Amino acid sequence: MLIVNVLHLNYDNDMSTSDVSAIIKKAGMKVTPGRRAVLNLFSTDCKPINAEFICKKLKNQKINQVTIYRTLFSFEQAGILSRIDLRKGSVHYELHTSHHHHLICSHCGIIERFAVCEIKKHSKKILKDSSLFKSINHHSLELFGLCRACAEVTNTAHE
Numbered sequence: 001m002l003i004v005n006v007l008h009l010n011y012d013n014d015m016s017t018s019d020v021s022a023i024i025k026k027a028g029m030k031v032t033p034g035r036r037a038v039l040n041l042f043s044t045d046c047k048p049i050n051a052e053f054i055c056k057k058l059k060n061q062k063i064n065q066v067t068i069y070r071t072l073f074s075f076e077q078a079g080i081l082s083r084i085d086l087r088k089g090s091v092h093y094e095l096h097t098s099h100h101h102h103l104i105c106s107h108c109g110i111i112e113r114f115a116v117c118e119i120k121k122h123s124k125k126i127l128k129d130s131s132l133f134k135s136i137n138h139h140s141l142e143l144f145g146l147c148r149a150c151a152e153v154t155n156t157a158h159e
């Protein structure tokens with residue numbers, strides 16, 4: 001499985017300060033302390049975080065909540081962040097790297113990424129069958145289930 005990393009980041013590492021500025025610049029945005037602080041909280045592997053988490057983390061810095069929400073919105077518009085619905089009642093974001101989807105354990109919340117995507121292949125047919133839609137621009141797909149560890153625990157609990 002080929003994973004093309006569009007931002008040329010190392011998946012296993014947290015971002016260095018220079019990476020953060022480079023990503024913001026590359027998206028055509030001005031590098032500000034607020035933007036840097038927000039982006040700095042994202043790691044390059046799948047660790048989606050929400051606005052509340054970011055607000056809590058940046059509580060001691062002079063960045064207000066409105067700025068944080070606005071920054072997240074503009075990062076998403078610029079393609080720096082992707083929005084993920086983890087069914088946790090709030091919007092989560094992760095760094096937009098290569099196209100991928102998630103397996104999510106509905107018991108412990110562990111997330112695994114997978115790059116297999118069949119959706120694009122089927123979009124033509126989906127559009128042909130649709131009476132309302134002319135185009136599909138993007139999609140997200142999250143699969144929910146039980147990880148091996150949780151499946152074992154639930155099994156034992158039922159015995």
Ligand SMILES: [Zn+2]
Binds near residue numbers: 101113
């Ligand atoms: Zn992910």
Ligand SMILES: [Zn+2]
Binds near residue numbers: 110149151
């Ligand atoms: Zn689990």
Ligand SMILES: [Zn+2]
Binds near residue numbers: 101116118139
């Ligand atoms: Zn896909």
